Amino acid sequence: MKTKFLLIAMLFGIVTISQAQEAQIASAKKSIASLNAKEKVINTEKHNLNREIKDLKKSEVNSRSKAQFKADFGVVSNITWVRESNVDVANFKRDNQLTKAYYDSNSQLIGTTVTKKDSELPLMAQKTLKDSYDDYTVTQILYFDDNDSNNANIILLGNEFEDKDCYIIFLTKGNDTRILQITENGEIAAEKSL
Template sequence: MKNVFIIGSLLVFTATTAFAQDEYVYNQPAGFILHKTTKAQREENRLIKKEKAASSPSYMTAQHFMVDFPNAANVSWKRGSFEEASFTWNGKEMKAFYDMDDVLIGTTTPASYSDIPANAQKDIEKYYKDYTPTSVIMFDDNEFNDTDMILYGNSFEDEDNYFVEMTNNNKIIVLQVNMQGLVSFFKDISYSNVK
Protein backbone atom coordinates (compact mmCIF):
# COMPACT_ATOMS: atom_id res chain seq x y z
CA MET A 1 0.00 0.00 0.00
CA LYS A 2 2.88 2.25 0.83
CA ASN A 3 4.38 1.65 -2.63
CA VAL A 4 1.10 2.54 -4.35
CA PHE A 5 0.93 5.78 -2.38
CA ILE A 6 4.57 6.71 -3.20
CA ILE A 7 4.17 5.81 -6.89
CA GLY A 8 0.90 7.78 -7.06
CA SER A 9 2.56 10.79 -5.44
CA LEU A 10 5.47 10.60 -7.89
CA LEU A 11 3.05 10.47 -10.85
CA VAL A 12 1.12 13.51 -9.59
CA PHE A 13 4.38 15.41 -8.95
CA THR A 14 5.72 14.51 -12.42
CA ALA A 15 2.48 15.54 -14.13
CA THR A 16 2.39 18.82 -12.21
CA THR A 17 5.99 19.59 -13.09
CA ALA A 18 5.46 18.75 -16.77
CA PHE A 19 2.31 20.87 -16.90
CA ALA A 20 4.10 23.80 -15.25
CA GLN A 21 6.90 23.61 -17.82
CA ASP A 22 4.42 23.52 -20.68
CA GLU A 23 2.63 26.53 -19.22
CA TYR A 24 5.94 28.39 -18.97
CA VAL A 25 6.71 27.75 -22.62
CA TYR A 26 3.22 28.75 -23.76
CA ASN A 27 3.26 31.97 -21.74
CA GLN A 28 6.46 33.31 -23.34
CA PRO A 29 6.11 36.50 -25.43
CA ALA A 30 5.54 35.98 -29.14
CA GLY A 31 8.76 35.28 -30.98
CA PHE A 32 10.60 34.34 -27.79
CA ILE A 33 12.99 31.50 -28.47
CA LEU A 34 14.81 29.61 -25.78
CA HIS A 35 18.40 29.06 -26.93
CA LYS A 36 21.89 29.53 -25.74
CA THR A 37 23.72 32.65 -26.91
CA THR A 38 27.24 32.48 -28.14
CA LYS A 39 30.03 34.47 -26.55
CA ALA A 40 30.07 36.81 -29.57
CA GLN A 41 26.32 37.43 -29.25
CA ARG A 42 26.63 38.15 -25.53
CA GLU A 43 29.48 40.60 -26.25
CA GLU A 44 27.41 42.32 -28.95
CA ASN A 45 24.42 42.58 -26.59
CA ARG A 46 26.66 44.04 -23.88
CA LEU A 47 28.02 46.66 -26.30
CA ILE A 48 24.51 47.61 -27.41
CA LYS A 49 23.41 48.06 -23.79
CA LYS A 50 26.54 50.08 -23.02
CA GLU A 51 25.99 52.31 -26.07
CA LYS A 52 22.36 52.86 -25.11
CA ALA A 53 23.37 53.75 -21.54
CA ALA A 54 25.97 56.21 -22.85
CA SER A 55 23.33 58.02 -24.91
CA SER A 56 20.62 58.33 -22.27
CA PRO A 57 20.62 60.29 -19.01
CA SER A 58 19.70 59.05 -15.57
CA TYR A 59 16.04 59.45 -14.69
CA MET A 60 16.68 62.31 -12.24
CA THR A 61 18.93 64.19 -14.66
CA ALA A 62 16.25 63.95 -17.35
CA GLN A 63 13.66 65.30 -14.88
CA HIS A 64 15.90 68.21 -13.85
CA PHE A 65 16.67 68.96 -17.50
CA MET A 66 12.95 69.22 -18.33
CA VAL A 67 12.50 71.70 -15.47
CA ASP A 68 15.65 73.70 -16.35
CA PHE A 69 14.93 73.84 -20.10
CA PRO A 70 11.21 73.48 -20.80
CA ASN A 71 10.36 73.10 -24.49
CA ALA A 72 13.96 72.18 -25.43
CA ALA A 73 14.09 70.64 -28.91
CA ASN A 74 16.44 68.21 -30.69
CA VAL A 75 17.80 66.86 -27.40
CA SER A 76 20.58 64.27 -27.50
CA TRP A 77 22.58 62.94 -24.56
CA LYS A 78 26.14 61.85 -24.02
CA ARG A 79 27.91 60.58 -20.91
CA GLY A 80 31.51 61.32 -20.09
CA SER A 81 32.85 63.16 -17.07
CA PHE A 82 29.33 64.58 -16.82
CA GLU A 83 25.94 63.92 -18.36
CA GLU A 84 25.80 66.26 -21.35
CA ALA A 85 22.68 67.32 -23.24
CA SER A 86 22.94 68.98 -26.66
CA PHE A 87 19.75 70.78 -27.64
CA THR A 88 18.05 73.83 -29.10
CA TRP A 89 16.37 76.22 -26.68
CA ASN A 90 14.74 79.52 -27.60
CA GLY A 91 16.41 79.30 -31.02
CA LYS A 92 19.94 78.80 -29.61
CA GLU A 93 22.14 75.72 -29.88
CA MET A 94 23.26 74.83 -26.37
CA LYS A 95 24.87 72.15 -24.24
CA ALA A 96 23.97 71.57 -20.60
CA PHE A 97 26.21 69.66 -18.20
CA TYR A 98 24.94 67.78 -15.14
CA ASP A 99 27.03 66.36 -12.30
CA MET A 100 26.68 62.91 -10.72
CA ASP A 101 24.11 64.34 -8.28
CA ASP A 102 21.90 65.25 -11.30
CA VAL A 103 22.41 69.00 -10.74
CA LEU A 104 23.13 71.47 -13.54
CA ILE A 105 26.78 72.58 -13.59
CA GLY A 106 26.40 75.05 -16.44
CA THR A 107 25.73 75.54 -20.13
CA THR A 108 27.76 76.36 -23.22
CA THR A 109 26.57 78.31 -26.23
CA PRO A 110 28.38 79.36 -29.39
CA ALA A 111 29.41 83.03 -29.33
CA SER A 112 31.18 85.38 -31.69
CA TYR A 113 34.57 87.01 -31.22
CA SER A 114 32.87 90.40 -30.92
CA ASP A 115 30.96 89.15 -27.83
CA ILE A 116 34.08 88.96 -25.66
CA PRO A 117 35.02 92.15 -23.74
CA ALA A 118 36.80 94.82 -25.82
CA ASN A 119 39.87 94.92 -23.55
CA ALA A 120 40.27 91.14 -24.03
CA GLN A 121 40.11 91.56 -27.80
CA LYS A 122 42.90 94.16 -27.60
CA ASP A 123 45.08 91.86 -25.46
CA ILE A 124 44.50 88.93 -27.81
CA GLU A 125 45.43 91.03 -30.84
CA LYS A 126 48.54 92.26 -29.01
CA TYR A 127 49.86 88.99 -27.52
CA TYR A 128 48.48 86.48 -30.02
CA LYS A 129 48.79 88.51 -33.25
CA ASP A 130 50.06 85.47 -35.19
CA TYR A 131 46.83 83.59 -34.41
CA THR A 132 43.36 83.83 -35.91
CA PRO A 133 40.24 83.27 -33.80
CA THR A 134 38.19 80.39 -35.24
CA SER A 135 35.44 79.79 -32.69
CA VAL A 136 34.18 81.08 -29.37
CA ILE A 137 32.00 79.41 -26.79
CA MET A 138 30.50 81.00 -23.72
CA PHE A 139 30.28 78.93 -20.53
CA ASP A 140 27.47 80.09 -18.21
CA ASP A 141 28.03 78.68 -14.73
CA ASN A 142 25.24 77.59 -12.41
CA GLU A 143 26.19 79.63 -9.36
CA PHE A 144 24.27 77.25 -7.07
CA ASN A 145 26.55 74.29 -7.90
CA ASP A 146 30.20 74.27 -6.79
CA THR A 147 31.27 71.44 -9.10
CA ASP A 148 34.23 72.50 -11.25
CA MET A 149 33.63 72.23 -14.98
CA ILE A 150 35.83 70.38 -17.48
CA LEU A 151 36.21 71.70 -21.04
CA TYR A 152 38.86 70.68 -23.55
CA GLY A 153 39.97 68.09 -21.00
CA ASN A 154 40.94 70.76 -18.43
CA SER A 155 39.15 71.61 -15.21
CA PHE A 156 38.46 75.21 -14.25
CA GLU A 157 36.78 76.93 -11.33
CA ASP A 158 33.14 77.92 -11.34
CA GLU A 159 32.56 81.21 -13.12
CA ASP A 160 31.27 82.43 -16.44
CA ASN A 161 33.98 82.43 -19.13
CA TYR A 162 34.52 82.65 -22.85
CA PHE A 163 36.77 80.09 -24.53
CA VAL A 164 38.40 81.26 -27.76
CA GLU A 165 39.97 78.76 -30.16
CA MET A 166 42.88 80.31 -32.05
CA THR A 167 44.83 78.83 -34.99
CA ASN A 168 48.25 79.46 -36.42
CA ASN A 169 49.06 77.06 -39.28
CA ASN A 170 48.87 73.62 -37.59
CA LYS A 171 48.75 74.93 -34.02
CA ILE A 172 45.42 75.31 -32.23
CA ILE A 173 45.24 76.87 -28.78
CA VAL A 174 42.37 77.78 -26.48
CA LEU A 175 42.29 81.03 -24.52
CA GLN A 176 40.09 81.58 -21.47
CA VAL A 177 38.52 85.03 -21.12
CA ASN A 178 36.59 85.97 -18.00
CA MET A 179 33.73 88.48 -17.93
CA GLN A 180 36.10 91.30 -16.90
CA GLY A 181 38.26 90.68 -19.97
CA LEU A 182 41.22 88.93 -18.33
CA VAL A 183 42.82 86.64 -20.94
CA SER A 184 44.74 83.51 -19.98
CA PHE A 185 46.17 80.58 -21.91
CA PHE A 186 43.96 77.52 -21.34
CA LYS A 187 45.21 74.65 -23.50
CA ASP A 188 47.11 73.67 -26.66
CA ILE A 189 44.78 71.29 -28.53
CA SER A 190 46.86 70.97 -31.71
CA TYR A 191 47.30 67.23 -31.35
CA SER A 192 44.37 66.47 -29.10
CA ASN A 193 40.98 65.01 -29.87
CA VAL A 194 39.52 66.43 -26.65
CA LYS A 195 37.00 69.22 -27.01
Protein backbone atom coordinates in the same frame (compact mmCIF):
# COMPACT_ATOMS: atom_id res chain seq x y z
CA MET B 1 45.60 -20.75 14.82
CA LYS B 2 42.10 -19.76 13.91
CA THR B 3 42.42 -16.78 16.21
CA LYS B 4 45.64 -15.66 14.51
CA PHE B 5 44.07 -16.14 11.11
CA LEU B 6 41.00 -14.21 12.20
CA LEU B 7 43.14 -11.43 13.62
CA ILE B 8 45.22 -11.23 10.44
CA ALA B 9 42.04 -11.16 8.32
CA MET B 10 40.57 -8.44 10.50
CA LEU B 11 43.80 -6.45 10.37
CA PHE B 12 43.91 -6.87 6.60
CA GLY B 13 40.24 -5.72 6.36
CA ILE B 14 40.91 -2.69 8.54
CA VAL B 15 43.95 -1.74 6.44
CA THR B 16 41.94 -2.22 3.24
CA ILE B 17 39.06 -0.12 4.58
CA SER B 18 41.51 2.53 5.78
CA GLN B 19 43.19 2.66 2.36
CA ALA B 20 39.80 2.89 0.66
CA GLN B 21 38.80 5.75 2.95
CA GLU B 22 42.09 7.54 2.24
CA ALA B 23 41.49 7.11 -1.47
CA GLN B 24 37.97 8.51 -1.05
CA ILE B 25 39.33 11.42 0.99
CA ALA B 26 41.99 12.12 -1.63
CA SER B 27 39.36 11.94 -4.38
CA ALA B 28 37.05 14.29 -2.41
CA LYS B 29 39.94 16.75 -1.86
CA LYS B 30 40.70 16.65 -5.58
CA SER B 31 37.04 17.34 -6.38
CA ILE B 32 36.99 20.24 -3.90
CA ALA B 33 40.16 21.71 -5.46
CA SER B 34 38.62 21.36 -8.91
CA LEU B 35 35.40 23.04 -7.75
CA ASN B 36 37.40 25.84 -6.12
CA ALA B 37 39.28 26.42 -9.38
CA LYS B 38 35.99 26.46 -11.34
CA GLU B 39 34.47 28.79 -8.74
CA LYS B 40 37.44 31.14 -9.13
CA VAL B 41 36.96 31.20 -12.92
CA ILE B 42 33.21 31.80 -12.49
CA ASN B 43 33.83 34.60 -9.98
CA THR B 44 36.34 36.22 -12.36
CA GLU B 45 33.84 36.01 -15.21
CA LYS B 46 31.10 37.38 -12.93
CA HIS B 47 33.37 40.26 -11.88
CA ASN B 48 34.21 41.07 -15.53
CA LEU B 49 30.52 41.02 -16.51
CA ASN B 50 29.63 43.29 -13.58
CA ARG B 51 32.39 45.70 -14.63
CA GLU B 52 31.05 45.64 -18.20
CA ILE B 53 27.54 46.44 -16.93
CA LYS B 54 28.93 49.26 -14.79
CA ASP B 55 30.85 50.70 -17.77
CA LEU B 56 27.74 50.52 -19.94
CA LYS B 57 25.72 52.33 -17.27
CA LYS B 58 28.43 55.00 -17.11
CA SER B 59 27.95 55.63 -20.83
CA GLU B 60 24.19 56.08 -20.45
CA VAL B 61 22.67 59.48 -19.79
CA ASN B 62 21.14 59.54 -16.33
CA SER B 63 17.34 59.84 -16.38
CA ARG B 64 17.59 62.16 -13.34
CA SER B 65 19.65 64.59 -15.47
CA LYS B 66 16.86 64.61 -18.05
CA ALA B 67 14.28 65.31 -15.35
CA GLN B 68 16.45 68.07 -13.87
CA PHE B 69 16.91 69.57 -17.35
CA LYS B 70 13.12 69.81 -17.69
CA ALA B 71 12.95 71.53 -14.27
CA ASP B 72 15.78 73.92 -15.28
CA PHE B 73 14.67 74.78 -18.84
CA GLY B 74 11.03 73.70 -19.14
CA VAL B 75 9.76 71.97 -22.25
CA VAL B 76 12.36 72.17 -25.01
CA SER B 77 12.11 70.37 -28.34
CA ASN B 78 14.86 68.73 -30.37
CA ILE B 79 17.17 67.85 -27.46
CA THR B 80 19.97 65.39 -28.01
CA TRP B 81 21.80 63.87 -25.06
CA VAL B 82 25.33 62.48 -24.82
CA ARG B 83 27.52 61.27 -21.98
CA GLU B 84 31.02 62.84 -21.92
CA SER B 85 33.65 62.34 -19.21
CA ASN B 86 31.07 61.37 -16.56
CA VAL B 87 28.97 64.42 -17.45
CA ASP B 88 25.55 64.37 -19.11
CA VAL B 89 25.29 66.94 -21.91
CA ALA B 90 22.03 68.21 -23.41
CA ASN B 91 22.35 69.83 -26.85
CA PHE B 92 19.47 72.12 -27.79
CA LYS B 93 18.57 75.50 -29.26
CA ARG B 94 17.60 78.37 -26.98
CA ASP B 95 16.92 81.84 -28.34
CA ASN B 96 17.96 80.47 -31.73
CA GLN B 97 21.47 79.65 -30.44
CA LEU B 98 23.06 76.23 -30.10
CA THR B 99 23.29 75.63 -26.35
CA LYS B 100 24.77 72.85 -24.28
CA ALA B 101 23.76 72.17 -20.68
CA TYR B 102 26.21 70.15 -18.57
CA TYR B 103 25.02 67.98 -15.66
CA ASP B 104 27.31 66.40 -13.05
CA SER B 105 27.14 62.87 -11.62
CA ASN B 106 24.46 64.07 -9.15
CA SER B 107 22.34 65.35 -12.06
CA GLN B 108 22.91 68.95 -11.03
CA LEU B 109 23.47 71.65 -13.65
CA ILE B 110 27.16 72.64 -13.88
CA GLY B 111 26.47 75.34 -16.44
CA THR B 112 25.71 76.04 -20.07
CA THR B 113 27.73 76.96 -23.12
CA VAL B 114 26.52 79.03 -26.04
CA THR B 115 28.40 79.59 -29.28
CA LYS B 116 29.36 83.24 -29.78
CA LYS B 117 30.83 85.37 -32.58
CA ASP B 118 34.03 87.43 -32.31
CA SER B 119 31.94 90.60 -32.34
CA GLU B 120 29.98 89.40 -29.29
CA LEU B 121 33.09 89.32 -27.09
CA PRO B 122 33.38 92.14 -24.56
CA LEU B 123 35.77 94.88 -25.75
CA MET B 124 38.40 93.99 -23.12
CA ALA B 125 38.40 90.34 -24.26
CA GLN B 126 38.73 91.47 -27.90
CA LYS B 127 41.68 93.67 -26.89
CA THR B 128 43.37 90.75 -25.07
CA LEU B 129 43.03 88.57 -28.17
CA LYS B 130 44.37 91.29 -30.45
CA ASP B 131 47.30 92.13 -28.16
CA SER B 132 48.40 88.57 -27.36
CA TYR B 133 47.05 86.29 -30.09
CA ASP B 134 46.79 88.45 -33.20
CA ASP B 135 48.64 85.85 -35.30
CA TYR B 136 46.17 83.08 -34.25
CA THR B 137 42.86 82.28 -35.91
CA VAL B 138 39.80 82.06 -33.70
CA THR B 139 38.03 78.81 -34.58
CA GLN B 140 35.31 78.83 -31.94
CA ILE B 141 34.06 80.95 -29.06
CA LEU B 142 31.86 79.60 -26.29
CA TYR B 143 30.34 81.58 -23.48
CA PHE B 144 30.21 79.46 -20.32
CA ASP B 145 27.46 80.51 -17.93
CA ASP B 146 28.29 78.85 -14.62
CA ASN B 147 25.65 77.56 -12.24
CA ASP B 148 26.82 79.39 -9.10
CA SER B 149 25.11 76.89 -6.79
CA ASN B 150 27.25 73.99 -8.11
CA ASN B 151 31.02 73.90 -7.46
CA ALA B 152 31.75 71.31 -10.17
CA ASN B 153 34.05 72.43 -12.99
CA ILE B 154 33.39 72.04 -16.69
CA ILE B 155 35.61 69.75 -18.78
CA LEU B 156 36.03 70.46 -22.49
CA LEU B 157 38.29 68.33 -24.69
CA GLY B 158 39.77 66.77 -21.56
CA ASN B 159 40.65 70.16 -20.07
CA GLU B 160 39.08 71.29 -16.81
CA PHE B 161 37.99 74.91 -16.51
CA GLU B 162 37.19 76.65 -13.25
CA ASP B 163 33.62 77.29 -12.34
CA LYS B 164 32.95 80.91 -13.21
CA ASP B 165 31.29 82.73 -16.09
CA CYS B 166 33.80 83.14 -18.90
CA TYR B 167 34.54 82.90 -22.59
CA ILE B 168 36.28 79.77 -23.84
CA ILE B 169 38.14 80.57 -27.03
CA PHE B 170 39.67 78.02 -29.39
CA LEU B 171 42.66 79.34 -31.38
CA THR B 172 44.94 77.84 -34.02
CA LYS B 173 48.20 78.84 -35.68
CA GLY B 174 49.56 76.11 -37.93
CA ASN B 175 49.73 72.95 -35.80
CA ASP B 176 49.45 74.93 -32.56
CA THR B 177 45.96 74.75 -31.03
CA ARG B 178 45.11 76.53 -27.79
CA ILE B 179 42.11 76.97 -25.57
CA LEU B 180 41.82 80.18 -23.59
CA GLN B 181 39.55 80.90 -20.68
CA ILE B 182 38.99 84.65 -20.70
CA THR B 183 36.94 86.51 -18.12
CA GLU B 184 34.38 89.12 -19.09
CA ASN B 185 36.90 91.87 -18.22
CA GLY B 186 39.50 90.41 -20.62
CA GLU B 187 41.80 88.59 -18.16
CA ILE B 188 43.20 85.23 -19.25
CA ALA B 189 42.16 82.86 -16.46
CA ALA B 190 43.63 79.74 -18.10
CA GLU B 191 45.42 78.67 -21.26
CA LYS B 192 45.74 75.09 -22.47
CA SER B 193 47.67 73.75 -25.43
CA LEU B 194 46.26 70.76 -27.28
